[in-house]
Amino acid sequence: MKFFDEARIEVIAGKGGDGAATFRREKYVPRGGPSGGDGGHGGNVLAVADCNLNTLIDYRYTRIFRAEPGQNGGSRDCYGRGGKDIILKFPVGTLISDEETGEPIADLDKNGKQILLASGGRGGLGNIHFKSSTNRAPRQRTLGQEGERRNLYLELKVLADVGLAGLPNAGKSTFIRAVSAARPKVADYPFTTLTPNLGVVRTAEHRSFVIADIPGLIEGAAEGAGLGHQFLRHLQRTHLLLHLVDLAPFDPDANPVRDAQTIVEELRKYDETLYAKPRWLVLNKLDLIPSEERAARVQAFLDAYGPVEHHFEISAIKGENCEKLIFAIQDFLDSQGVRIFGNDAESDETAEATDNAEIPEASQGGPE
Numbered sequence: 001m002k003f004f005d006e007a008r009i010e011v012i013a014g015k016g017g018d019g020a021a022t023f024r025r026e027k028y029v030p031r032g033g034p035s036g037g038d039g040g041h042g043g044n045v046l047a048v049a050d051c052n053l054n055t056l057i058d059y060r061y062t063r064i065f066r067a068e069p070g071q072n073g074g075s076r077d078c079y080g081r082g083g084k085d086i087i088l089k090f091p092v093g094t095l096i097s098d099e100e101t102g103e104p105i106a107d108l109d110k111n112g113k114q115i116l117l118a119s120g121g122r123g124g125l126g127n128i129h130f131k132s133s134t135n136r137a138p139r140q141r142t143l144g145q146e147g148e149r150r151n152l153y154l155e156l157k158v159l160a161d162v163g164l165a166g167l168p169n170a171g172k173s174t175f176i177r178a179v180s181a182a183r184p185k186v187a188d189y190p191f192t193t194l195t196p197n198l199g200v201v202r203t204a205e206h207r208s209f210v211i212a213d214i215p216g217l218i219e220g221a222a223e224g225a226g227l228g229h230q231f232l233r234h235l236q237r238t239h240l241l242l243h244l245v246d247l248a249p250f251d252p253d254a255n256p257v258r259d260a261q262t263i264v265e266e267l268r269k270y271d272e273t274l275y276a277k278p279r280w281l282v283l284n285k286l287d288l289i290p291s292e293e294r295a296a297r298v299q300a301f302l303d304a305y306g307p308v309e310h311h312f313e314i315s316a317i318k319g320e321n322c323e324k325l326i327f328a329i330q331d332f333l334d335s336q337g338v339r340i341f342g343n344d345a346e347s348d349e350t351a352e353a354t355d356n357a358e359i360p361e362a363s364q365g366g367p368e
Contacts, residue, residue, distance in 0.1 A: 005156040007059035013147025014042030014083035017070035019124035040070030042120030043083030049108035121145035160212035163235035166244035175316040248288035287315035
């Protein structure tokens with residue numbers, strides 16, 4: 001299965017049925033009068049958030065969705081049957097907007113949330129509605145109204161409490177493997193992560209939070225270098241960003257300070273709101289630095305980088321200091337009053353569904 005986080009679709013609600021203009025035709029009932037029934041209401045197009053979905057691939061190749069039209073009215077005062085509604089299921093976190101005007105229509109941010117995308121047309125009136133003392137044989141009727149037709153833009157932003165940002169090979173995937181049951185691909189070359197990955201980090205029996213790993217950024221992402229800013233939208237719903245930095249790069253010419261500042265600048269270019277989110281500095285791969293040199297290497301980095309409110313020193317591959325970091329994250333989320341997965345039965349089920357859920361491989365517009 002491929003991962004798609006954007007799609008464009010057209011929804012067409014059902015047309016209302018036409019009213020009928022008929023008259024009673026029964027033996028021994030002369031001048032029976034009008035008996036034409038109303039047409040049925042056209043079917044609606046509805047959207048519902050479903051936590052069992054994690055990609056918009058269902059709307060990548062099927063672009064047009066039509067609801068059933070209402071049936072026409074009949075004789076003997078028979079009303080037409082209403083058209084059946086169609087329900088389109090979307091992943092939780094999907095934003096729906098009008099493609100032509102850009103106006104937001106819905107934010108499906110909760111499982112089971114349902115909204116109306118297009119309303120079906122009203123059924124037409126039969127001639128029974130037009131009879132009067134002076135018009136006993138009306139032949140008037142009205143036709144059913146057309147259903148709404150809309151072109152929609154779908155954008156998926158995954159729901160997570162914490163987001164990981166950093167250069168390729170900074171150790172983001174290794175970190176999420178170390179602290180959760182998620183198993184994203186890990187290798188010793190850049191861009192091993194091509195799609196977002198989600199993992200549930202459990203700190204107690206009924207306490208957990210969701211962490212999101214996105215493909216690494218590089219300098220010039222705002223201009224489309226690498227995978228560009230394609231996946232940064234998935235960090236916009238998070239409450240905290242972890243900025244992972246490789247403190248022991250294999251390239252002897254690499255400058256960890258400059259690389260870290262590059263990531264911060266790319267966040268600012270993409271979205272000032274995302275840039276302003278609480279951001280903790282996480283210095284990774286300390287296992288590659290001799291123990292007697294670690295303190296000096298860390299201090300030299302911090303002196304060159306500038307003041308930071310929070311920083312942590314870890315080795316994701318060995319799990320060193322990872323537990324301290326995740327409990328600090330839990331305390332921060334608690335202090336912010338964040339409703340974290342695991343607080344009740346419903347959200348705990350959602351956490352179970354999310355845990356170990358790599359969002360399927362390959363990405364729209366990126367390498368496959």
